Amino acid sequence: MEIVVRAAVMFAFLFVITRGLPRRTLADMAPFEMLLLVTVGDIVQQGITQEDFSVTGGMLATCTFAGCAALLTYATWRWRRVARIVDGAPLVIVRDGEPVVEALRVERLPLDEVLEAARQHGIGDLSTVRLAILEPNGRISFLRAD
Structure with a gap:
């Protein structure tokens, strides 16, 4: 026991x-x-x-x-x-092409890792991103600005 x-x-x-x-x-x-x-x-x-x-x-x-x-x-x-x-909850880490610095700091997520994930999604420039969301599973989802 x-x-x-x-x-x-x-x-x-x-x-x-x-x-x-x-x-x-x-x-x-x-x-x-x-x-x-x-x-x-x-x-x-x-x-x-x-x-x-x-x-x-x-x-x-x-x-x-x-x-x-x-x-x-x-x-x-x-x-x-x-x-x-x-x-955990999803967390917005990029809004309207601009990194949400405080969210990145809290998650200890370097901007380089966000940029790498963006490139893996075929995104070359964050200015084309409306939202980037750090999902609870650790992956990053991107919603493009249209």
Whole structure:
């Protein structure tokens, strides 16, 4: 039972910690950031199972994480307010061709990354963009000025 409690506490802790991180997709992560994710996974495992290397302990921890994730998914589907907290909200980062500097600062998103994403969408100049939106999943959507 102790493993279940540890896993639930660690799940909540990881949720809180990841809400403070910048929005990024796996494709946008640097190799070092990927290495950190793997390392954190090992550290979390040690904190949950401690000296219990049994199959049962691993299964309990995994089932607890899966159950917490399922509950969180249900809560985000059921209540919009929870979805905003868990998933985040879209954020306007370019308005009428001008970067929204404060939004970029809060998200720690360099303008160079916005320009790179614009080029990937076939946009060579931000002056042709009505809105650029940083989506909750870390991708950037562009709406052109017509």
